[in-house]
Amino acid sequence: MSRRQLDWPDTEVGRLARKAVDAFVEAQRIDDRIVPADFSGKDVLATELDCCPPELARDEDTLLRLFSAAGRNAVENRAARFMAFFPTRGLPAGSLAAMLAAGYNRPTGAPDYAPHLVRMEHSLMRWLCELFALPGGSIGTMTSGTSMSTLIAVAAAADTLPDVTSRADATVYVTEQTHHCVAKALRVAGFPATALREVPMTPDWGMDAAAARRMVAADRAAGRLPFLLVGTAGTTANGAIDALGELADLADDEDLWFHVDGAYGGFFQLTERGGRRLAGIGRADSIALDPPKTLFLPFGTGVLLVREAAHLHRTFSQRGDYMTDLDDDSLPSYTDLGPELSREYRAAQLWLPLHLHGVAAFRETLDDMLDLAEFAHDDLAGDPALDVGPPPRLATVVFRLADGTDEDNRDLLRRINHDGRTHLSGCVVGGRYFLRMTVLNPATYRSEVEGALAGIHDAVRRRVLTHQRGGGA
The missing domain is CATH 3.40.640.10 (Type I PLP-dependent aspartate aminotransferase-like (Major domain))
Structure with a gap:
C-alpha cells in the first residue's frame, strides 16, 4: 500500500527540516536599516502571496523563498536602535523551543x-x-x-x-x-x-x-x-x-x-x-x-x-462527556x-x-536597560529645546519640543525616523503628544543609545534652524 502524501517518512521530514533550519538561521540576520527604503518588490511579492492554496503541491524551495521574503520585507523590530513601542528581540532559544x-x-x-x-x-x-x-x-x-x-x-x-x-x-x-x-x-x-x-x-x-x-x-x-x-x-x-x-x-x-x-x-x-x-x-x-x-x-x-x-x-x-477518563x-x-x-x-x-x-542573565540585562534609560533621560533633559518627562521608572523615556505644538512633535518624530537607523514612536499623555524611546533589547548597548540620542539632537537642531528661518520641513 502506498503512503498518503501527508504521511511523510522520517527521511523526508529530516530533509525539509534541514532546509527550514537554514532559513531560520538566515532569519536571525538583523539589518541595520530598520525601515526598508521602499519595501522593495512589495507589489510583486503581494501578488505572489495573495492567492488561494493550490489543488496540487507546490515546490518547497519556492514556498520557503516566499515566506523568507515576506518576513524580511518588514520593519526590523529586532534592531538594536528600534526603540518604538516595545522592542521585541525574540530570543533564538525561545523560537527553537517553540519548534x-x-x-x-x-x-x-x-x-x-x-x-x-x-x-x-x-x-x-x-x-x-x-x-x-x-x-x-x-x-x-x-x-x-x-x-x-x-x-x-x-x-x-x-x-x-x-x-x-x-x-x-x-x-x-x-x-x-x-x-x-x-x-x-x-x-x-x-x-x-x-x-x-x-x-x-x-x-x-x-x-x-x-x-x-x-x-x-x-x-x-x-x-x-x-x-x-x-x-x-x-x-x-x-x-x-x-x-x-x-x-x-x-x-x-x-x-x-x-x-x-x-x-x-x-x-x-x-x-x-x-x-x-x-x-x-x-x-x-x-x-x-x-x-x-x-x-x-x-x-x-x-x-x-x-x-x-x-x-x-x-x-x-467544566467537563465534557468525552473527558470522563481524564x-x-x-x-x-x-x-x-x-x-x-x-x-x-x-x-x-x-x-x-x-x-x-540562567535567571541571572535576564536580571543583568534588565538592570542594564534601567541604566540606559536613565542615561538617555539625563542626556535629553540637558537639551534646552526639549521638555522631558519624569525620570523613567522602567526603560521608557518620553520627551517633546519645549515650544512646539503636537503637530510639530509629530514632524520631529518623522525627522528622527527618516534615515531608517533609529526608530521611535509617539504617545499621548495628559492630552499632550510626546515622543517615546524604549530601551529594551538585549542587543542594545550604550553605543546604540548614544547613536540614537545623536540622531534626536540633530533632528531637533535642524527643526529649530528651519523654524528660525521660517521655512517648512
Whole structure:
C-alpha cells in the first residue's frame, strides 16, 4: 500500500527540516536599516502571496523563498536602535523551543497524556508565584498574551459579583493610561461601557489612589457595585508605575478585586530596583505578565498569576462527556484555568531560555536597560529645546519640543525616523503628544543609545534652524 502524501517518512521530514533550519538561521540576520527604503518588490511579492492554496503541491524551495521574503520585507523590530513601542528581540532559544514543542505536538491542557511537560509548566508557574510573593493556593497559567490573561482575570473577578444582572451596576477603576485590553475584556465579559471609571493621575502619571478611594465611595453611595481596581506596573506609553501598595490598601478596605497589569514592568521584579518600584504587587488578586516584552521571548506567550486558584476553577472548570477518563489530579489541569482546551505548549518558550541562559542573565540585562534609560533621560533633559518627562521608572523615556505644538512633535518624530537607523514612536499623555524611546533589547548597548540620542539632537537642531528661518520641513 502506498503512503498518503501527508504521511511523510522520517527521511523526508529530516530533509525539509534541514532546509527550514537554514532559513531560520538566515532569519536571525538583523539589518541595520530598520525601515526598508521602499519595501522593495512589495507589489510583486503581494501578488505572489495573495492567492488561494493550490489543488496540487507546490515546490518547497519556492514556498520557503516566499515566506523568507515576506518576513524580511518588514520593519526590523529586532534592531538594536528600534526603540518604538516595545522592542521585541525574540530570543533564538525561545523560537527553537517553540519548534521543539510543535514537533512533539502533545496535548497539555490536562496532565494525563504528557505529565512531564505539564510538570515543566507547573514548575515555572510556581517559581513565578514565589517571585511575586503570592501565598500558597496561588496558581499561574500560560496564555497567548496579556489580552487573553486580562480577559481571564476579568471573567474571574466578575464571578465575585452577586449575579449576572448586577453587571449593569458594576464599576471598574482605571486611568487614561490603563491599557485598552481592559476595556475590551470588560466588553467581552458583558459589561457596559458605563462600568469604566477613569481615575485622575498624579503628576508622575500614576493613578491617584486618594481620588480612586473617593470615587469608590461616591459610587457606593449612588447604589453602584464597585468590584474591580486595575493597577498598572508600567504603562505602555511612558512606563509609569501606580502606587500599588496604596491601591492594594484600597482594594482590601473596599473588597475589590485588585488586578495588576504587569505586561511591561512585571519581570523587572527580578531586579532590586524593580522590586522596590513594584512594592505591593504581591498583594494583587491577579497579575498579567508578558514575557515577549521583558524576557525578550517570541510573540505569543503570556502569563496570568492568580492569588487563589479556586477563583479560576469556579469560572472555567467544566467537563465534557468525552473527558470522563481524564482523572490525573496530581498536577493542574490547565483547561480548568482558562477558556482554552486544545492549547499550544507555550511553556517551552519560557522554560528553555530561562534554563539555558540562567535567571541571572535576564536580571543583568534588565538592570542594564534601567541604566540606559536613565542615561538617555539625563542626556535629553540637558537639551534646552526639549521638555522631558519624569525620570523613567522602567526603560521608557518620553520627551517633546519645549515650544512646539503636537503637530510639530509629530514632524520631529518623522525627522528622527527618516534615515531608517533609529526608530521611535509617539504617545499621548495628559492630552499632550510626546515622543517615546524604549530601551529594551538585549542587543542594545550604550553605543546604540548614544547613536540614537545623536540622531534626536540633530533632528531637533535642524527643526529649530528651519523654524528660525521660517521655512517648512
